[in-house]
Amino acid sequence: MFTRKTLLKTTSCLLLLACILLGSFPQINHAEEDLLDFAEKSGFPVKEPYRPKASIVIDADSGQILWEDQPDLSWSPASIAKVMTMYLAFEAMEQEKFNLDTTVTATEQYVAISQIYALSNNKISLGVDYPVRDLFSMVAVPSSNVATLMLANLVSDNDEADFIRKMNDKAAELGMSNTTYFNCSGAQISAFDGLYQAPGIDPNGENKSTARDLAILTYNLIKKYPDILQFTSKPVVKTMPDTPYEETFETYNYSLPGAKYGYDGVDGLKTGSSPTGAFNYIATAKKGDVRLIEVILGVGDWSDQAGEYERHLAGNAILDHAFSTYEYKKLLSKGPNTIDQKEIILEQDFYGFIKKNTEPSFTLKDGQLALKSDYGQVSPEIPVQTVSYQESEPKAVDNESVKKNTRQPSTTKNADHNYLVSSILAVFGILLLVFSRVFRKRVAGVRRGSRKTSTTTTRLLFTVGVLLILSAISVWIFL
Incomplete structure (x- = not known):
């Protein structure tokens, strides 16, 4: 005769068998977030051949990651390498070595480099003094290689190898652990026809970085030197205005409002492309009080120049997804709060990024409260935002009240x-x-x-x- 225990075991076995049989049907696995899916909904459709090899989006204020896909893939950044050159130039100005009005005189070397057809450049006239502010615009918008070298040589007193060492030292200092620089512009030294000399540096060496590292660089650049955005926010710029050397350039950043794929809030930062790196892009956008930074690497193929435009569809879709999925708001109020059944008192209101229509969770450690996030921080060098708290004194417990308020199991x-x-x-x-x-x-x-x-x-x-x-x-x- 079957006992109740035996029948329960039999039932469990039957259910397990049913699950096994049902499991024999092919299952379809839907990723929680897929670029091609949300890109279609955002109005910036992305085709599979133009899916980025790597991408990341972070909060520009806290360094919290909101989206990532292969963020540590080693990749050639191409002209995005110029962002580090601009960073070191801003740092030199902070150290009062020069300012935006300082000029660099065009030498025969610079004129010759400006005439190398294979390199992106602008016109440089012999003997003309070019202000640093115009060099920044030439680097940021037309991605001029000669202007980049002029800026780098100003920082390093014309010691080209020393400048490349400065680039690598700064990368290490910022926590860009998977980045190596061999040149200041993204174009190999050998491409300069002997006009760019850096003793001790491999002339055929190719810069390497990752989406994560480039996001770390951009995070620090905008935090420390927000004036960079004045050189990256316009779809059309003029250099050397009201002089015989005036030039007008249209941006390659087609996500800037007013450009081909303008996205509201975008005000920088830099594009880059090469035969090995395909089409890359760093963008930053601000909506309300929220600023995001994104890095897109490896869109399309160099042989298909449509990637120059398609990277912006991918970039816009990922930015839009981050803006629409997350919200920045007050998560906890100053004063008494209950976290993980622990009574605490916060010293101030606590704000953070969370996915919309979700409840936040927190960590409590050493008197500091922090938000748990899906992806964490972009770098261990950038600490999680915290707020101080104190533990409340435990309240006296009335046993009789506890008994009265304790719910008994309901058989019904x-x-x-x-x-x-x-x-x-x-x-x-x-x-x-x-x-x-x-x-x-x-x-x-x-x-x-x-x-x-x-x-x-x-x-x-x-x-x-x-x-x-x-x-x-x-x-x-x-x-």
Whole structure:
């Protein structure tokens, strides 16, 4: 005779068998967030051949990651390398070595470099003094290689190898652990036809970085030197205005408002492309009080110049996804709060980024409260934002009150729950039996004259249906 325990074990086995049988059907795995899916919804559709090889989005204020895909993939940044050159130039100005009005005189070397067709450049005239502010615009917008070298030589007193060492030292200092520089512009030294000399540096060496490292660089650049945005925010710029050497340049950053794929809030920062790096892009955008930074690497293929535009569709879609998925708001108020059943007192209001329509979770450690996030910080060098707290004194407990307020288990509620479970199992079992019968008739209609009218599918549906009904009976009687 079966005991209650034996029947429960039998029921469990039947349910396990049903799960195994059901698991034999092919399952479709839907990623929680897929670029091609949300890009279509955002109005910036991305085709599979133009899916970035790597990408990342971070909050420009806290360094919190809001999106990432292969953020540590080693990649050639191409002309995005110029961002580090501009960083070191701003740092030199902070150290009062020169200012935006300081000029660099065009030498024969610079004129010759400006005439190398294979390099992106602008016109440079012999003997003309070019202000640093115009060199910044030439580097940021037309991605001029000669202007980049002029700026780098100003920082390093014309010691080109020393400047490259400064680039690598700064990368290490900022926590860019997977970045190596061999030149100041993104174009190999060998591409300068002997006009760019850096003793001790491999002339054929190619710069390497990652989406994460470039996000770290941009985070520090905007934090420390926000004036960089005045050189990257306009779709059209003029250099050397009101002089015989005036030039007008249209940006390659087609996500700037007013450009081909303008996205509201974008005000920088730099594009880059090369045969090995394909099409890359660093963008920053601000909406309200929120500023985001994104890095897009490896869009398309160098042989298909459509990637120059497609990178901005991908960039816009990812930015839009981050802005629409996350919100920055007050998460906790100053004063008493209960976190993980612990009573604490916050010293001030606590703000942070969380996904919309979700509840935040927190960590408490050493008197500091921090927000738990899906992806964490872009760098361990950038600490998580915290707020100080103190633990509250435990309140005296009235045992009688606790007894009165303690809810006793409800037998009726448990019984209702068991009836509901058994009913659901029975309904699904009956439906599967009906489906097996319907499919059996269809097969019979197709195979007229044949006695064999069942298939693996019909037998499977029938078996699972019976198991579910048996399970329902067991739950109803014994649980």
